[in-house]
Amino acid sequence: MLVVTGCGNAAExxxxxxxxxxxxxxxxxxxxxxxxxxxxxxxxxxxTHNNNNTxxxxxxxxxxxxxxxxxxxxxxVPVLATSWEQVNDTTWRLKLREGVKFHNGDPFTAADxxxxxxRVAKDTTLKQNTYYKHIKxxxxxxxxxxxxxxxxxDPIMLNRLSRMGAGILPSKYIEENGMEAFLKAPVGTGPYxxxxxTKDDRIELVKNADYFGGTPKWENVVFRxxxxxxxxxxxxxxxxxxxxxxxxxxxxxxxxGVDGLSVEQAKIQRVLHIIMRxxxxxxTADPKVREAIDLAIDNQVIIDSIAGGAGIPTxxxxxxxxFGSDPSLYDTFEYDQERARALLKEAGYENxxxxxxxxxxxxxEVAEVVAAMLTDVGFEVNLEILxxxxxxxxLNSKKFNELxxxxxxxxxFDASNNYNRFKKENAAGETDYNNPEVEELxxxxxxxxxxxxxxxxxxxxxxxxxxxxxxxxxYQMKGIYGxxxxxxxxxxxxxxxxxxxxxxx
Amino acid sequence: MGKYxxxxxxxxxxxxxxxxxxxFVLVHVTGDPVNLMLPETATAEDRAVLSEALGLDRPxxxxxxxxxxxxxxxxxxxxFHYGQxxxxxxxxxxxxxxxxxxxxxxxATLIAIPLGIISALKRNTYLDLFISGLSALGKGMPNFWTGxxxxxxxxxxxxxxxxxxxxxxxxxVLPAITLGAGIAAQMTRLIRAxxxxxxxxxxxxxxxxxxxxxxxxxxxxxxxxxxxxxVTIMGLQFTSxxxxxxxxxxxxxxxxxxxxxxxxxxxxxxSIVQAAVFVxxxxxxxxxxxxxxxxxxLDPRIKYS
Numbered sequence: 001m002l003v004v005t006g007c008g009n010a011a012e013x014x015x016x017x018x019x020x021x022x023x024x025x026x027x028x029x030x031x032x033x034x035x036x037x038x039x040x041x042x043x044x045x046x047x048t049h050n051n052n053n054t055x056x057x058x059x060x061x062x063x064x065x066x067x068x069x070x071x072x073x074x075x076x077v078p079v080l081a082t083s084w085e086q087v088n089d090t091t092w093r094l095k096l097r098e099g100v101k102f103h104n105g106d107p108f109t110a111a112d113x114x115x116x117x118x119r120v121a122k123d124t125t126l127k128q129n130t131y132y133k134h135i136k137x138x139x140x141x142x143x144x145x146x147x148x149x150x151x152x153x154d155p156i157m158l159n160r161l162s163r164m165g166a167g168i169l170p171s172k173y174i175e176e177n178g179m180e181a182f183l184k185a186p187v188g189t190g191p192y193x194x195x196x197x198t199k200d201d202r203i204e205l206v207k208n209a210d211y212f213g214g215t216p217k218w219e220n221v222v223f224r225x226x227x228x229x230x231x232x233x234x235x236x237x238x239x240x241x242x243x244x245x246x247x248x249x250x251x252x253x254x255x256x257g258v259d260g261l262s263v264e265q266a267k268i269q270r271v272l273h274i275i276m277r278x279x280x281x282x283x284t285a286d287p288k289v290r291e292a293i294d295l296a297i298d299n300q301v302i303i304d305s306i307a308g309g310a311g312i313p314t315x316x317x318x319x320x321x322x323f324g325s326d327p328s329l330y331d332t333f334e335y336d337q338e339r340a341r342a343l344l345k346e347a348g349y350e351n352x353x354x355x356x357x358x359x360x361x362x363x364x365e366v367a368e369v370v371a372a373m374l375t376d377v378g379f380e381v382n383l384e385i386l387x388x389x390x391x392x393x394x395l396n397s398k399k400f401n402e403l404x405x406x407x408x409x410x411x412x413f414d415a416s417n418n419y420n421r422f423k424k425e426n427a428a429g430e431t432d433y434n435n436p437e438v439e440e441l442x443x444x445x446x447x448x449x450x451x452x453x454x455x456x457x458x459x460x461x462x463x464x465x466x467x468x469x470x471x472x473x474x475y476q477m478k479g480i481y482g483x484x485x486x487x488x489x490x491x492x493x494x495x496x497x498x499x500x501x502x503x504x505x
Numbered sequence: 506m507g508k509y510x511x512x513x514x515x516x517x518x519x520x521x522x523x524x525x526x527x528x529f530v531l532v533h534v535t536g537d538p539v540n541l542m543l544p545e546t547a548t549a550e551d552r553a554v555l556s557e558a559l560g561l562d563r564p565x566x567x568x569x570x571x572x573x574x575x576x577x578x579x580x581x582x583x584x585f586h587y588g589q590x591x592x593x594x595x596x597x598x599x600x601x602x603x604x605x606x607x608x609x610x611x612x613a614t615l616i617a618i619p620l621g622i623i624s625a626l627k628r629n630t631y632l633d634l635f636i637s638g639l640s641a642l643g644k645g646m647p648n649f650w651t652g653x654x655x656x657x658x659x660x661x662x663x664x665x666x667x668x669x670x671x672x673x674x675x676x677x678v679l680p681a682i683t684l685g686a687g688i689a690a691q692m693t694r695l696i697r698a699x700x701x702x703x704x705x706x707x708x709x710x711x712x713x714x715x716x717x718x719x720x721x722x723x724x725x726x727x728x729x730x731x732x733x734x735x736v737t738i739m740g741l742q743f744t745s746x747x748x749x750x751x752x753x754x755x756x757x758x759x760x761x762x763x764x765x766x767x768x769x770x771x772x773x774x775x776s777i778v779q780a781a782v783f784v785x786x787x788x789x790x791x792x793x794x795x796x797x798x799x800x801x802x803l804d805p806r807i808k809y810s
Contacts (some may be wrong), residue, residue, distance in 0.1 A: 043587055125559065141636060180588075198760055199598075199760055201760035227758060228669075228758065231669045234657070238667075389536065389770070396543070
C-alpha cells in the first residue's frame, strides 16, 4: 500500500502553562494536563473503515479500540478481545471483554464486532475494504463470544484485526442515527472521547473517565494539523505543541540547541523502492541492466545527504519487526560503480542507456540524487517529477515506464503485504515480473497456516528478489520527531500516537 | 437601481451554470477518483465495483444532469474524503476565510490610505521616495517568506503572538499582516496616483482658492473621488483572497477555503471541488455587485442601465 507521507499535527493547548510561551518551551509542571501533537496533515474522517493513511490512524487509535493491538515489539496483546483461538482453518473464535462501554454509554457486545467487521468486509466503497473483503461473516455465539469466518484460510487474521480497518464502532448508535450523524459526533470505546474537530486545524479529545483500562493520563489530547514544517518546529520551540512530527533533517540542530527539547528518531514501516519494468523490449528487461542500476546507487550517501542520516539501507522491504523478515538482507546494500559500468557494456549499452525515472514531488531530492548516480555509470536518465495526485493516478493506472520511485508502508506487519504488486496478476502491465517459482511461494504463503514454514517461504522470496531485482530498495525510512520539554515520548514503528504511552517526565 | 439589481442577479444564473459545467468537465476528465481512493493493491474488479457504486461508470452528460438537478436543491453530493455532504463542509470554512480576508483587507487599508495620501501630498520628496521604496518591497516579498519571518520574530523570538492555528483574535494578527502587506503595497501606489490626478483638478483648486481648510479639501473633496478606483481594487482583492490565500493558510495552518480546495483537488474529491468553486463564484459575483453599488454611491455621475 502506498502511504501518504505524513507528518504531524501540532496542538495548541488551553493549559495556562502553555499559552504564549515566549521562551523556548513552557515548563511542564504537575498542572500540565493537555497533550498537544502536531502532524502535517489532518485525518480523513472519524470513519476508521474509510481512511487510508497512517496519520489518520495515529489519531483514531485514541478514540477507537481494536480487538487486539501490537505492543512495542509487534506482539499481539488483548484490547477488546481477551483471548482468541483458531477453531479450524477458516474460523477464529474470540472472547470479548465484558463491562466495556462506548462513550455514549452503550455497552460493547458481540453485536458491535459483527456490525463493524461485516461493514468493512461488505461495503466495497470503504477504503479499507480490500484488507477485509475475504471475511465471510461474523457469527455471534453469545454476547461476549464471536466467530470470524473467512472464505479461505488466513494466516494473518490477527494482523488484520489489530489495524485501522478493524476499529470497533457502536452498532446501536449508528443504526439509530446513521453514519453521517456518527461522523459528526463519533463515539468509540477508547481512552479519549471526541470533543471537537476543526478541519485542517485541530482535533480536540477529552479523557474517557470510564475507560476500561483505567483513568487516562491526560485531561485533553489535541491533534493539530500544521502542513508547513517550519511552522511545526516554531510551535514546538514556543511550547505551542508537545510533539512535532515530520521534522525536516535541516531543523534537527535548531531543536537540539534548545534546552529541554529533544529530537527522537524512530524507524517506521516504510521502505523506498525503485521499481523496474521487466516487460519484453524495455531496457530494464535485461537482468544486467537491473543489476547495474542496483550497483550504481550508493544508498548510504542518499541517506546521509537527503534524509539527514535518518534511514537504514536495506536489500529487502520486509524489515525486522515484520513477519517473514530475513535479517541477512537488512542494514546492507551493494555498491560498485566499476562493475555497474562493465555490466552496461556487457549488455550492449556502451553509448548510453536511456531510462525514464518517475517520482512524486515528495521524493524529489532522492530521485535527483539517484538520477545523478545512474548518469555517473553511463545511463541517460529522463527524470519525471509529478505532483502527488498525478503520481498516484499514473501509478494506479500502471502508466510508468522503466523506473519509478515509491515509498511503501506495511500496516499489516506481514511479508504478504510487501509482495502484492509482484504477484503475477498485479504485476501484469506494471513490472511484468513473472517468476513461477516465486509466484507459487507467494500464493502458497497467503494461505499457509504453518507459520514456521510460511516464514521460510517469504525468506526464499526475498533471496530470489536479490537475484531477479524486479525492484531494488534504497532504505527504510525513519520518522523524526521534535519533543517538548518535560515530555517523555518514544516513537513507534507503526507511527501511532497512543496518548496513554506519552507521559510527563 | 432596483431594476439594475434584479437584472444583475438574473445575469448570475447563466454565469453560474457555465462555471459549474466547466468545473464539472475539468474535474471529470483530469482523473479518476477511484484510483486515488483504493489502495494500490486493489484489483481491476475492485475498481469497477467502486466506480459503479459511485455512479462514475455512467456517461458524463448523465452525471452532469444528475449533478445539476441535485445542485439546484443545494446538494453537491458526498465528499469521498470526509464521507459527508460537500456543501456544509465548504460553508463551514467560510467564516475562517472571511475573517482572514477581511482582516487582511483591513490592515492593507489602514496602511495604504494614509501612506498613499502622504505620498501624493509630499510627492517627489524623500518621504515619497521612502514610501515608494517600502511599497516596492512589500510587493516583492513572497507571502511565504513574510509569514515565516513574522513567525520567527513575533512568535519565536519575542513571544507576542501565537505561531499558528485559529483561535482568538491574536491568532489573526500575523496571517493578516502577511496577506495585507502585499495588497497594501499595491493600494498605496494606486491611491497615490489617483490622489495626484485629483489634486490637479479644477475643482480642488477652486476649493482651495475659496480658502477652505486644507484638511477639508483633502478629506472631503479629494479623498472621496480618489477612493473610487480603490474600491474596485478592494473588491477584486477581496474576492481573490477568499479562495486564493493558500500560501498564507498553509504557513499559519489556517483552516480556510483555500486549504480545503487544494486538498480536494489533490484527492480528486470532486463534490468538494464543485461546491467550493460554486460558492466562490457566488461570492465573487456578489462582491462585484456590491463594488458597483459603492462605486455609484461614491460617484453619482455613474448611471446604471
